[in-house]
Amino acid sequence: MVAVALGALEGAVMRVCWEVQAPVTVRAVLGRLNEGRDQPLAYTTVMTVMSRLTEKGLLDRAPQGRGYVYTAAVADEAAIAVREVLRAHGDAAVTHFAAEASLDPQLRDRLRRLLEQSP
Template identity: 75%
Template sequence: MLAVLLGALESEVMRVCWRVGNPVTVRQVLEELNSDRVQPLAYTTVMTEMSRLAEKGMLNRTPQGRGYAYTPTAPDEAALAVREVLRAHGDAAVAHFAAEAALDPGLRDRLRRLLEESP
């Protein structure tokens, strides 16, 4: 689902940010991403991706030392997807989610929590 909203590397970066915890630095994300790669990524590549994610509103960026610390703006992939669908489709998306939620109380509760967490 995340790959639909973001590029492949952006998706990997977001998953690492959620897994590692808050806040996370470029160095931490780089080490996680390179831990199982044959061809390691460069620091500047990850830094650029994280800067772009901050510009897109997927990560918050705060100064830390000579660099930045990043925090995801959504608690997980599902919350991020819901937020982006709502941004793109507004009322039509809400109507669709409401119709689906009427059929499944668990989904309704999850959607309510996601909407409350969205900025």
């Protein structure tokens, strides 16, 4: 599940971007999202969501032709969660959590890498 800070459609867009792991267009994301839907989403709806995700720092956007291509700016839901904790509680909370002796060493290393990547 995607972090609470994202709406359902924002989370779905991010999942497509994470699955593709390459620059994608709005049209490509729209096609993936509309697979199996009774009521297809509009192109402009997905374009607006992707623009907002770019403003939130979750997608990167680069010009391509007359439009843009997008890539995920964060690795996954865990990266979004770390960003939210940092915004809400600062580095001290995450540092304390990562320093806990009972924390799995692989998870501790992942948290440290995420902290190094966060803005």
